[in-house]
Amino acid sequence: MRPNHQVSWPPAAIVAIVFGDGHWFVPSWQSIAVIGYIALVPTAVGNACWFAIVGMLPANIAGLSAIMVPIVAMVSGAVVYGEPLGLMQWGAMACCAAAMSLALLKPSANA
Numbered sequence: 001m002r003p004n005h006q007v008s009w010p011p012a013a014i015v016a017i018v019f020g021d022g023h024w025f026v027p028s029w030q031s032i033a034v035i036g037y038i039a040l041v042p043t044a045v046g047n048a049c050w051f052a053i054v055g056m057l058p059a060n061i062a063g064l065s066a067i068m069v070p071i072v073a074m075v076s077g078a079v080v081y082g083e084p085l086g087l088m089q090w091g092a093m094a095c096c097a098a099a100m101s102l103a104l105l106k107p108s109a110n111a
Contacts, residue, residue: 064103067096 027035054062071093077083 061104064100067099067103071096 053065074089078085
């Protein structure tokens with residue numbers, strides 16, 4: 001039995017045929033280079049950071065670092081690009097912080 005790894009191309013092809021204008025898009029070499037850079041460099045840096053964190057902390061604590069990703073992304077976008085942080089973004093960050101506190105704080109002995 002052959003594994004089916006390519007399950008997303010039929011719907012994508014159907015949508016492209018139905019909604020496309022029939023003209024093929026051939027990206028320039030600069031576009032290909034930028035796509036390659038974005039695909040490889042952040043992935044490599046992110047994995048290197050992740051493996052460093054996992055090596056320094058217990059696995060149950062290191063796994064919680066994924067909860068911080070949305071917070072870092074929103075704050076970085078606000079600082080670097082001036083993106084506004086609205087009520088929804090602040091609420092999402094509060095939910096992430098609440099999840100971290102629930103996971104990290106030990107219950108009291110009285111409970």
